[in-house]
Amino acid sequence: MHSPLSAGMVIIGAGHCGGRAAQALREAGWTGPIHLVGMERHAPYERPPLSKELLTGEKTAESCQLRSMQTIINDGIRLHTQRVSSIDTAAHYITLANGQVLPYYRLLLATGGSARCLDIPGANQPEVLTLRTVDDALLLAQRLGANRHLLVIGGGFIGLEVAASARRIGMAVTLVExxxxxLGRAVPADVAASVLALHQAREVDVRLGVLPTAIAPHPPGGVRVRLSDGQHIDVDTVLVGIGMKPTTDLARASGLAVAQGILVDANLRTSAPDVFAAGDVAEFPSPFSGLPMRQETWFNAETQARVAAHNMLGGQELAHQPPWFWSDQYNHQLQVCGEPALGTQMVVRELGEGDHVTFHLNAQDRVVGMSAWGLTPRCLKEFKLARLLVERHVSANPEELRNPAVKLKALASVTAIAA
Ligand SMILES: Cc1cc2nc3c(=O)[nH]c(=O)nc-3n(C[C@H](O)[C@H](O)[C@H](O)COP(=O)(O)OP(=O)(O)OC[C@H]3O[C@@H](n4cnc5c(N)ncnc54)[C@H](O)[C@@H]3O)c2cc1C
Structure with missing residues (x-):
């Protein structure tokens, strides 16, 4: 193995998690080299605005950056805009696509994922786009505009957020799912129904149980999309939002243990010595059930980056934060915290005017998850308290949870906390 200060820390993937991990290494006092290697031509940035404010023009690409390029340089972090083509875990070095070799003392894989593509005839037309990177978002933004028609394929978070952004700028929007x-199984049926109602109220033409079957140019500059119900639709642009695929090929080829993602323990260590993985690509033990899970969320990238950095420096920190994410659509927010799938009972707390929190309780009445939907900023305080109940894994009386007159704050502090 190379000496720590000559080899240094190497991070593959200069996205949110990789960028934050590099920063955390410096903040924790690492003075040796840090090499951050990423394929995108941008400084590390946050992706949530790509389907929201970047499309509506409320944010620029630069304002999505985690930190400015100058701060990264000032921190002595070397950013390489290259693809990593191989890892030698025995000899502790990586090779970049340009042939450059970088030895490492500790290595972090934060390779995230790529957008899934549609596999139907004609899906390669230039009018058919996916959304994962800032360049994807800039291309999509160029094609949006009032008096144009967008077809969104997929009723998941990204598709719905893009539909909301496109409506906000006056575009006609059809969405097929x-x-x-x-939203599949990501949220309970009552939350999915509220989301559907809002999109319909904002005049999105939502068609459920319908799949695209073929795409052809029509007229020049637009496309005709044939649908499984026998109908067709002519639009200017198609946004395919059918999920992401974790980028595990490099890890697999390097002999690391890979299942749905790169397998790590609770300290984010992979199956190879001195190699860690974090963010969207990591498959880690659930803090509640211990079962392997992967998270595609901002919060996971943010928190695991810091845990990985700490442990690359010899720490034993656990990645044990309950999962949490949000989705902004129009003036509403959806939040999910914990692991709703572990619940055996759902308790709905109505907050008035359509806002609600659904608590997911296990057989022992412990709060293992919450799914919430409501107008912002009105409902955010209540959502924060509901999240606290999940984080504290409290045992709660379902009747009290259901009753808006009983303060969540009181339940968070007086009820028993799991060992
Ligand atoms: C449009 C959009 C909207 C989102 N909105 C929300 C939201 O509202 N709320 C929320 O909680 N989460 C949201 N997310 C999810 C969140 O942004 C991700 O979970 C987060 O970006 C994951 O960070 P990461 O660093 O693990 O992966 P990524 O951000 O995907 O970064 C991985 C990087 O690794 C690079 N890479 C891969 N392989 C190699 C290689 N071999 N060599 C070099 N570089 C490589 C990739 O090019 C990429 O830049 C959104 C995501 C998207 C795409």
Missing amino acids: GAPRL
């Missing part, structure tokens, strides 16, 4: 409801 193959399943009979929006």
